[in-house]
Amino acid sequence: MTNQSPFLAACRGEEPAHTPVWFMRQAGRSLPEYRAARGTGSILEAIGQPEIAAEVTLQPVRRYGVDAAILFSDIVVPVAAIGFGIDVVPGRGPVAEQPFTSRADLERLRPLEPEVDIPHVIETVKILVNELDPVSTPLIGFAGAPFTVASYLVEGGPSRTFSKVKALMHRDPELWADLCDVLADLAISFITAQVEAGAQALQLFDSWAGALSPHEYERFALPSTKKVMSTLEGLRVPRILFGVGTGEILSSMATSGADVVGVDWRVPLDVATKRIGDHPLQGNLDPAICLAGAEIAGNEARDVLRRGAHAPGHIFNLGHGVLPETDPDVLKAIVDLVHAEGRDIATRELSA
Amino acid sequence: MTNQSPFLAACRGEEPAHTPVWFMRQAGRSLPEYRAARGTGSILEAIGQPEIAAEVTLQPVRRYGVDAAILFSDIVVPVAAIGFGIDVVPGRGPVAEQPFTSRADLERLRPLEPEVDIPHVIETVKILVNELDPVSTPLIGFAGAPFTVASYLVEGGPSRTFSKVKALMHRDPELWADLCDVLADLAISFITAQVEAGAQALQLFDSWAGALSPHEYERFALPSTKKVMSTLEGLRVPRILFGVGTGEILSSMATSGADVVGVDWRVPLDVATKRIGDHPLQGNLDPAICLAGAEIAGNEARDVLRRGAHAPGHIFNLGHGVLPETDPDVLKAIVDLVHAEGRDIATRELSA
Numbered sequence: 022m023t024n025q026s027p028f029l030a031a032c033r034g035e036e037p038a039h040t041p042v043w044f045m046r047q048a049g050r051s052l053p054e055y056r057a058a059r060g061t062g063s064i065l066e067a068i069g070q071p072e073i074a075a076e077v078t079l080q081p082v083r084r085y086g087v088d089a090a091i092l093f094s095d096i097v098v099p100v101a102a103i104g105f106g107i108d109v110v111p112g113r114g115p116v117a118e119q120p121f122t123s124r125a126d127l128e129r130l131r132p133l134e135p136e137v138d139i140p141h142v143i144e145t146v147k148i149l150v151n152e153l154d155p156v157s158t159p160l161i162g163f164a165g166a167p168f169t170v171a172s173y174l175v176e177g178g179p180s181r182t183f184s185k186v187k188a189l190m191h192r193d194p195e196l197w198a199d200l201c202d203v204l205a206d207l208a209i210s211f212i213t214a215q216v217e218a219g220a221q222a223l224q225l226f227d228s229w230a231g232a233l234s235p236h237e238y239e240r241f242a243l244p245s246t247k248k249v250m251s252t253l254e255g256l257r258v259p260r261i262l263f264g265v266g267t268g269e270i271l272s273s274m275a276t277s278g279a280d281v282v283g284v285d286w287r288v289p290l291d292v293a294t295k296r297i298g299d300h301p302l303q304g305n306l307d308p309a310i311c312l313a314g315a316e317i318a319g320n321e322a323r324d325v326l327r328r329g330a331h332a333p334g335h336i337f338n339l340g341h342g343v344l345p346e347t348d349p350d351v352l353k354a355i356v357d358l359v360h361a362e363g364r365d366i367a368t369r370e371l372s373a
Numbered sequence: 374m375t376n377q378s379p380f381l382a383a384c385r386g387e388e389p390a391h392t393p394v395w396f397m398r399q400a401g402r403s404l405p406e407y408r409a410a411r412g413t414g415s416i417l418e419a420i421g422q423p424e425i426a427a428e429v430t431l432q433p434v435r436r437y438g439v440d441a442a443i444l445f446s447d448i449v450v451p452v453a454a455i456g457f458g459i460d461v462v463p464g465r466g467p468v469a470e471q472p473f474t475s476r477a478d479l480e481r482l483r484p485l486e487p488e489v490d491i492p493h494v495i496e497t498v499k500i501l502v503n504e505l506d507p508v509s510t511p512l513i514g515f516a517g518a519p520f521t522v523a524s525y526l527v528e529g530g531p532s533r534t535f536s537k538v539k540a541l542m543h544r545d546p547e548l549w550a551d552l553c554d555v556l557a558d559l560a561i562s563f564i565t566a567q568v569e570a571g572a573q574a575l576q577l578f579d580s581w582a583g584a585l586s587p588h589e590y591e592r593f594a595l596p597s598t599k600k601v602m603s604t605l606e607g608l609r610v611p612r613i614l615f616g617v618g619t620g621e622i623l624s625s626m627a628t629s630g631a632d633v634v635g636v637d638w639r640v641p642l643d644v645a646t647k648r649i650g651d652h653p654l655q656g657n658l659d660p661a662i663c664l665a666g667a668e669i670a671g672n673e674a675r676d677v678l679r680r681g682a683h684a685p686g687h688i689f690n691l692g693h694g695v696l697p698e699t700d701p702d703v704l705k706a707i708v709d710l711v712h713a714e715g716r717d718i719a720t721r722e723l724s725a
Binding site: 182183184185187188191192231233234235236237266268269286287288289292307308309310312313314317324344346 | 534535536537539540543544583585586587588589618620621638639640641644659660661662664665666669676696698
């Protein structure tokens with residue numbers, strides 16, 4: 022038993038005391054205490070109140086005993102903070118008042134000054150770092166990757182087809198590169214502020230990168246992601262890169278500079294390891310399985326643990342965010358199962 | 374030059390006179406003549422009027438010179454026709470008044486009697502077979518695969534997470550199997566009626582199968598798809614199976630009994646061929662690329678033709694349906710390009 026965080030050890034490819042587990046969107050609408058603390062205001066309002074944001078970050082740590090906390094925030098916080106004009110509409114997602122359509126819109130994206138623009142985020146991180154045990158539950162900071170943030174700015178809201186953002190990148194690759202460069206700088210400033218305030222790891226959410234073809238990903242999304250990752254290398258905290266539907270681009274994502282690659286439920290982790298090579302993996306229980314009850318979800322979790330054993334490090338997680346209708350008791354049962362059985366399942370799998 | 378349909382030849386792995394091309398949703402909102410013919414009624418109303426349904430089926434044939442027509446219809450037509458209570462809501466998709474939740478709901482799904490329940494569909498096919506040249510533009514009939522149709526019945530409408538349908542299949546695999554069996558029989562009856570009336574090929578749309586993990590696909594979707602495919606083998610027309618986001622399940626789809634596998638834009642066709650083996654492929658230009666204009670879309674189409682050359686047959690198509698905001702002139706330019714350059718690009722690629 023070392024005095025090292027199991028989560029951070031697994032991110033570094035070192036041997037953790039037990040298989041670490043946390044859940045994307047573990048703080049959120051599935052928790053009754055979250056709904057009570059949040060009240061009826063918008064999510065950006067809640068993020069703007071450090072006491073509330075810290076409280077909802079801590080709720081899943083208390084309830085589940087997960088191995089990491091993730092800052093309660095949103096990928097559009099930096100662009101909202103510099104006044105682009107974007108809000109998170111309940112039941113819909115980020116919506117931009119005036120979408121990004123032309124070069125003139127670049128002027129609406131000035132650099133982030135964390136102390137001025139997001140003092141509440143820095144304050145939230147400081148509260149959390151005081152409250153959390155850095156060994157049992159390090160804090161993960163995060164930002165959106167340029168492509169995914171740009172998709173909201175250009176589409177004006179959530180999209181199924183990403184037709185506007187794809188048209189822009191193909192029609193005006195220079196403008197697209199400039200937009201991604203600005204958004205990379207925003208992500209860098211946003212995450213750096215979180216890590217300097219005490220966050221011990223970072224995740225870059227390129228949630229919708231899987232909507233791109235492999236060729237488009239390499240040309241239009243990977244370069245700015247690489248910039249973020251290489252710049253943040255100096256922070257010396259583990260860097261996780263995640264997206265959904267990324268089966269065809271996993272090998273590209275592995276070249277981004279990320280230490281850990283997050284995988285959705287579509288790609289079994291043993292298959293993902295073959296594509297990714299020498300990187301620890303994070304994932305990948307289907308969040309929808311949690312709605313089938315603890316027994317079925319538990320059996321699927323065992324399968325995830327078995328397949329994850331082949332990676333040079335495995336952080337158990339869902340393949341995407343917790344669904345709002347999830348029963349918290351099911352997530353609690355999964356945490357207990359991963360802690361109790363994770364190492365044994367991996368050992369058995371590797372000796373088989 | 375043979376007197377054989379290029380589309381049917383490619384489906385059979387034979388040498389076509391030119392590379393065939395058609396577009397999923399080629400009849401639809403992107404065409405001004407479609408909007409004029411359809412008027413303001415619901416899509417199910419338009420499908421119920423043979424003269425209108427035949428007219429909108431023919432519109433893209435006239436305008437684009439595609440190598441196949443596809444019946445103007447919808448995957449929920451059979452369940453709507455037997456009175457399940459489902460409509461297609463504009464801008465949203467199929468919505469069920471009372472979703473499928475329990476075994477008692479199986480009684481709401483009686484067998485289809487085509488002559489009684491869908492005489493208008495049979496009539497539409499007969500009009501079309503009279504109008505269309507069977508060599509230049511064979512008619513494709515279609516149905517929804519059991520999983521994808523079931524997803525609408527169980528979720529009650531379009532879903533991003535498929536959480537209800539996944540919970541049902543895991544919690545009650547017997548009920549799920551019974552539901553899929555009933556839906557397989559509906560697909561079989563629906564397609565058989567179309568082929569007996571003159572359709573010369575069939576496509577089974579398992580559009581959302583890519584939301585399943587490979588294990589879930591094998592266990593919960595493939596068996597009923599196999600039943601449909603094997604039963605329809607006796608019709609002796611080419612059988613195409615299509616879904617989006619199917620990278621991880623392509624090899625399973627190839628075992629379904631389908632002759633041709635449709636591929637979305639995420640998997641380059643040369644990669645798809647490695648997973649699928651000895652089947653002709655259909656696809657896979659990203660529909661969003663068409664919004665970037667004819668020149669950019671044309672260059673991407675050439676890349677699709679190059680990669681498709683490695684399959685034992687290639688039917689050019691989009692990777693999903695035509696987007697409503699598509700400029701028809703771009704699609705026309707793509708058809709001309711595929712016809713003019715397709716064979717040469719494939720020949721060059723294979724001799725390289």
